[in-house]
Amino acid sequence: MLAHNVQPHKFLTRMAGIYLHIPFCKQKCHYCNFFSLASVKNKVPFLKALEREIVLQQEYLHNEEVQTIYFGGGTPSMLEADEIKHILQTLGRHYRLSPDVEITLEGNPDDLTFDKIKQFRALGINRLSIGIQSFHDDDLAYLNRVHNASHAKNVIKNAFDAGFEKLTIDLIYGIPTLTDKKWIANVDYFLETGINHLSAYALTVEPRTALAQLIGKGKLKAVDEQQSVRHFEILMQRMEAAGFVHYEISNFAKPGHYSKHNSLYWIGGNYLGLGPSAHSYNGISRQWNVSHLTKYISEAGQSESVFEKEELTLDQRYDEYVMTSLRTSWGCDLEHIQNAFGVRYSNYCIKQAQSFIREEQIEQREHRLFLTQKGKLFADGIAAELFI
Template identity: 65%
Template sequence: MAGIYLHIPFCKQKCHYCNFFSLASVKRKDEFVKILMKEIDLQRDYLQGETVSTIYFGGGTPSLLSVEALQALLEKLTQTFVVSPEAEITLEANPDDLDPAYLARLRQTAINRLSIGIQSFHDPDLEYLNRVHTAGHAQKVIKHAQNAGFNKLTIDLIYGIPTLSNSGWIDNINNFLQMGINHLSAYALTVEPKTALYTRIEKGLMTPVDEMQAAEHFEILMEMMEAHGFIHYEISNFAKPGHYSQHNSLYWLGGHYLGLGPSAHSYNGLSRQWNVSNLGQYLQLDTISKLEPENEVLTVEQRFNEYVMTSLRTVWGCDLEHIMNIFGSKWADELARNVKKFIERGHMYRKNERFFLTTKGKLFADGIASELFV
């Protein structure tokens, strides 16, 4: 099974924290859709006939595309690839684009899952992040999406925002829990270089992010979600049984995927390739007949490190048998030796042949994984 990701690089305005490739302008939207269609043709052999079980429109803001454009892209994908009739097809959407009429028409397409970028149910947080929508609108939009028949829904929330107190965060989680949604992605606010947030904090114009506060929010989140029957199936993702994101699970379980659109990455098991992060250059595909994405053949060390990093973040854990089969007993033995100190500290545990992070260990996931790298 394989996945397809389409990167739609347009936004109404740039969020202060955003370091994704996207432009705060929709001027070249129609031209872009035409070129994306062409790229689908050019990449037709990448998945080597594997059945596509998930399609994901991400961005940027895919909900800025018309339903007609999304439908045309879906038709093109199904004509070009072997798409499973049961495929999970997700659209990332911003609340301000989702009115009842758009939602009703979207429901007529094969898109069967919506991922709505709510981020917070408090206006001061949304202002800090420079989001377009308001908290009141976020609440309404979720109801509209449910009324339109989208029962596969997920929302994003961000914690660790300086304007968000512990009680505000508990409020946000309670708001989510009351809405009958089965999936939540929750991310710590990170200040990436070259973002407006980074510059503004450097200049003293915005309150810096406090990592201790973010860690407290993460602990609150884990406790509340577990108490309400959600499985913490990846470090930033919680779902009721049977509602895991198939698309992201495919990434985490090492599946193959094709990324289309500027900055999109693809992976075929041995190498990774990625498109240029520049809309003007991407649109030059109009006049050429061959794609030249950048390509990186992964070394065995990189594949091992990626496996350790990704698997430890998931509910499936880091599997010694898999390491033994793919990388050999030397590395499996070394990993088992290196893990001991984390088990003694209470940050990891072993169940049969698999290693997992404990709740405490999840607070240090990246640091632990990097100490286990070869």
């Protein structure tokens, strides 16, 4: 039985959010294809450029109340508390922040000492997202993470002790060193911590990453897709048994503990992305900043050449809605499609879904389409078949 929550809009009505990309890391993880640099040498000019961009883009959200702020990266926990404080103060001066704004900061276990976590909490950061990935040293070595398993376990205790109630961690499955038994141990360890939110991702080998090269040269074991599928099935079964809602393909939460920020992306809310490589969307157009730190530093806040912009066609907006909504427990709403895009689109969507309904990969309930457990294994391929 699927756990469906078909009323996301109850807590997500007219939401707007801000994403800040902090592009620094201590070292590059082998699998990483995010924009980040293993050096903080340009940190000060970057922070100045970010401040200029915050000011320049203040009209982008049309004075909508900001419900979520998200420090992502890269590794935002490499910034000092004073630097984060300055960014928050600048945002507060130029945007209308909700009194109960969710402020998430991503961090890695090796940076997050008890003192630093306490300082972040004191600044009003109320949600911590920790990149744990595995509780086993050999998996972390395969991934080239900086931290080890003991850092990973300690940081959770420190975060609770420092007063963080909203915590989430990332885990990666499908790592060649991660046997089924070890994956079960990772999921069970997570469940014992009492954390109410988990993001879990399949290890993917992106082109031009160190992982792709090392596997290509035979220096690291290749990723086995069947192993990833098994791990995903184990994950769904254990998380559901423990009372978590699988509210997006890669995200599980206890009821009431969904990430507001990520949900905003999935329900098509407006968001402003600041920092190099950050993306923005305001319902009509999307834009994305240059993925180059020195260009960002010289151009941010001074010229529009720091970003590229694309006006979305109706077809593109429909595709984007199908892609994101189908991945969620709220499903793809045919009534919404009819209202927002027209009856031609809702008819097309239901027609394309028929073969997946017959194969029990999509389930229709009233006017919504949901992926079944079986369908979740092929989410991207199914969504592509529903595209215009």
